[in-house]
Amino acid sequence: MTAAHVEPLARAAGNKLPRAPRKWQSKALLAVFVAYVVGVVWSWMYIDMTLLTLFGGFTELWNLVVDMVPPNFDNMRVVLKATVETIWMALIGTTACVVLSIPLAFMAARNTTPNPVVFAVARAIITLTRALPTLVLAAVLTLPLGIGPLPGLLALAIHSIGMVGKLFTEAVENTEAMSREAVTSTGAGKWQTVLATLVPQVTPSFIGTALYRLDINLRESAVLGFVGAGGVGFVVQQHLRSLDYQRAIAAVGVIFVVITLIEVVSTRLRASIIGDHLSSPTKKTPRTMARERRDHRLLVDAVTTRRLTPPWTYERLVRASAGIIYLVLIVVAFATIDIPYLSALGLGDEVIDSFGRLFPPDFTTAGPELWQGIRETVAIGFIATTLGLVISVPLGILSARNIVVNRFVYGTTRLFMLALRGLPELIVAVLFVAAMGLGPVPGTLALTVGTATFMAKLIGDALEEVSPEPREAVFATGASRAQEFVTSVIPQALPNLVSQTLYMLDVNLRSSTVLGIIGGGGIGFLLLSALRVLQEPTVGAIVIVIFVIVYSIELIGTFVRWLVE
Amino acid sequence: MTTVLSGGADPLISLTGVSKRFPNGTLALDNVSMTVPKGQLLSLIGLSGSGKSTLMRHLNGLHKPTAGTVKVFGVEVSSASSKQLRDVRRNVGFVFQQFGLVGRATCLENVLSGALGRLRGPRYGVWSYPRTLRREAFDHLERVGLAPQAYQRADTLSGGQMQRVAIARTIMQQPQLLLADEPVASLDPESSAQVLELLLKVATEDKMTVIVTLHQVELALGWAHRIVGLRDGRVVLDQDARGLSQTDVMEVYRRVDRESELLATPSTPAAAPITERQRA
CATH class of the missing domain: 1.10.3720.10 (MetI-like)
Known part of the structure; x- marks a missing residue:
């Protein structure tokens, strides 16, 4: 009897319950x-x-x-020099951010974090770094560090951790666990396992994220000069202040061209590095078919001669050369950017002091x-x-x-x-x-x-x-x-x-x-x-x-x- | 038969009263005791969720028992230090249903990762392994018939080929004990026969002790020395494979309360210990 009474009640409740939250949500919306x-x-x-x-x-x-027509290009030397500085700032800033984000991501990912405290701290860092806009951070950093590219690229590096760290963490969490369990079962150590199974899975997405952030940072670093934090923005602002609109628009034009060019290159790179089918393109042209034939021959040769290193297929060549170009660029960036490295080392205390004065x-x-x-x-x-x-x-x-x-x-x-x-x-x-x-x-x-x-x-x-x-x-x-x-x-x-x-x-x-x-x-x-x-x-x-x-x-x-x- | 069941003087594996309760409350293993002598080919059977995979994962320390002890090669796995555990794992090959390959890495790299237990320090990419190991990995790929695919990405292979790469990775480990958790369950009938044959050929050639979970009863009966049946985490069948009929084994898969019936028919002497436990 009781059961008979309970049942309709339960059914009524069952009908009502799932609807209740939706109602609340639509009200909130x-x-x-x-x-x-x-x-x-x-x-x-x-x-x-x-x-x-x-x-x-x-x-x-x-x-x-x-007033801006015709643009005046006679100041190009200064503009180009400042633009190159802008690019180096974006490159170094993004690199620094990536270097900092990699360990953070492994600490903040649920499947790799060593313990709950580290997890919470890493998550907090990733969330908080995002909340201060780059320009604000750069402006405040010019207090202890002075005018120049150093506060700018530091601001880029710190602010980018928010996005890059978050995307990296998601990439680590999205890896499949089977291969990890399998390699752990062979008796491999923790780091051996991570390197053998997780890293190959996350590398393409890490590179894609880094390139995407490089695009964003390039745009950001073009305006850092407005607060004296280096780059071409300073030149634009100076020309505008002195009402020299024709030179200003010339500088803006250079910024536009550089940003667009780098975006095109990085989009193509992203597509080809992440793309799983670089070696088998969808479009069959004589060139890609020749490339495929060459790759096939290389692979066959490699296994018949039992070559102990991977053969230089097209895909591997592209990757290796992109890597080398990047390394060369980052070295040149570090070598030519206007940062007094030696004295910058001593600036740590000053940064802490100066942040202390904000409180x-x-x-x-x-x-x-x-x-x-x-x-x-x-x-x-x-x-x-x-x-x-x-x-x-x-x-x-x-x-x-x-x-x-x-x-x-x-x-x-x-x-x-x-x-x-x-x-x-x-x-x-x-x-x-x-x-x-x-x-x-x-x-x-x-x-x-x-x-x-x-x-x-x-x-x-x-x-x-x-x-x-x-x-x-x-x-x-x-x-x-x-x-x-x-x-x-x-x-x-x-x-x-x-x-x-x-x-x-x-x-x-x-x-x-x-x-x-x-x-x-x-x-x-x-x-x-x-x-x-x-x-x-x-x-x-x-x-x-x-x-x-x-x-x-x-x-x-x-x-x-x-x-x- | 007694020697086979209770193990010789030196059992490779011994479980005593092993129970496992997962944090969500599921009792996956319920007071399991058994020993496995060196060189035995043992097949675990039972429904999905009966505790077969959990039992396997206890043997190399991927899971820790809630109660009881697990001894492998004389090392108590449940309380082993991480170094001891690595030593045990190095000697235990594990073949998974889903292969556990790194899809983006080449076959050669996947095979090489089987040598990590022998090496110190992290490795990344083929070049970071010693040349002798690379040669060895090539040999193992040849043994499973996949040397031509050495520099192909693992995710370009078919299911059967992937499992063969996983087997090559296991050989790379040179294990004494091979655990295979439904190694052919995700494969089509033809490749599952090939893969299973390969697995057993390699295991017997290299004198490994083998524990394999299988759904295909006729396969299990065909080659195993011993059949152990699990239901709801308990051992309900533990017998020499000789003299065991397919219908006897099928009883393990009966979902409804046929257990009492199975135990009531004293068709086989090996059912005795189960009956005792049942009465207790």
Whole structure:
């Protein structure tokens, strides 16, 4: 009897229980959405950006463009030298970060960590290093280390640990355990086993991550000069300060070309080093077929003669030469970069001293300004994201091959976006500041451009991947092009769009903490002025505030992503 | 027969009252005792989850028993120092169902990793092993018929070929004891026959003691000296393979409560110890 009573109850509970969390989650999602809308409205009122200022901005920008033509290349020696320094900084910074991240990753990966304390510490280091933007870190490091590339590359190295360490850890955790158990069973020691089984599995992904980070660091190191931390950014800023726009745009052009070139090379390298089928390419050309024949002959020779070292197949040659080129470059970088190694060794104490002077942080001296800076930073992030999204939708649609049938339209749109994405956001921002003067509006516009081009690319790609079957079905009912687009394309692409918007908000809020350093509004401006007058406790306070902003964004972002999934 | 079952004067393996409870509460082994003499070919049978793999993993210290002692080559594995454990492992070859090869490494490298127990210090890549060992690895690959694939990546091979590379890696170890945990379960019938034949040929040529878990009863009966059946972590059958019929063995696989029935029929004298335990 009792059982009969219990059963319907249990079934009812069983029906209810799994639904309850979903309800709670959708409420939370709604709250996030409302909060976003409120944030945007409040930000718009706070920055007081009207459409008029926007269009006014465009005339000012046009004036700047007119002033920049024709570019003046007579200062190329200085620009090229500074650009080379920029590259070396990115290279050394990334290398240092990789060297530090490898042991951290093995300590932070669940399957290799030696003990829980080491695990927690390694995880904490990886999370915390990410929370201080490179430019802020570089600016603070110039206090003890002085002007030059050293604080810049240290900042690059430290900040990159956050991303590189995280991706490395994931790579280690994603290895399969069978081979490890098998090699342990042969009586191999712990490190022998790790080297024989885990390392071969993670190497390609480690290299891919490192190359990807090199791209990012190159962009970052191009703007480090704004705070005197070395590289070509300093040259750009000097020319802008002296209103020498023609030389400034020449330097910007060099930055653009170098960044684009290195990105192309590293993308190809990444594809070929990670690619599992380097030796059997998908495209059969006479060249690749000759290559395959040669590889095959080498392999056959190697086993018939019982060669005791692996034969020099194409794949091995490519890898070895990439490795040698890298080694040569890093040696040249270390040898030629302007770092006083010997005296730098003695600077350790000074760094500790100088960080000590940041404490206890002084929140009162800059109190009201600090509060204003925080609000401005948040407002810039919200407006840039929303405005960027609004602009990106038409741009993205124009760049989708399967929506716009006109080849010329999507071609030029894609090219235009590629050009804008090729420049680091802060370079765009510094040009906008030069055109419109100090304040949050140029900073916001720069982030808007970045967001719009990034999102437009995503939208374009997403639209091109939209499956054609529903579209055909709708067309078959006799719908117009516009009707078809609204009913079948948009619903398919929407979920991805929402999560990417959140991601951009995260990115933009981070960027807006540093915009002020170049006069683009937000809390960064305070940081720079406090640094100039050496108010170290105030610097400490600002750094802590930035840290808290970025860290909370990260937490909120993780929470919302969890909600969406 | 008694000598085979209880072991000679010098058993290679002896388990006394071994029980294993995993942190999640599963009792994988329940008071298992047995000895295995040198040179015996023993086949473990039983349903998935009956504790066969767990038992194997106790023999080279991959798992530690919750109760009881595991002695291999006279070393108590459960309390051995990490150096002693490495010594034991070096002499125990382990062949896994999923091969346990490093897919991105070449076959030669995979075989060479079998020599790590003999070497000091970490190794990475073929060049980091002594030339004599490289020559030896080539020989072992030749023995399993895969010398032509020496410089091919392991993940380009078929399942049967991968298991043969794993066998070559085991030979590289020169073990006295070979444990094979369902070595042919992921292979198609044709290659499983080939691989099993190769495994046994190598093991007998090199005078190894072998413990293998198999699902194919007819295979097990065909070549094993002794059959041990496990169910829910307990030994329910422990007999000389001669005189054992396929139906007797199949009883071990009966999921439903046929256990009492099996034990009630005193068709074979070896069932006696189980009956005793059952009554106790």
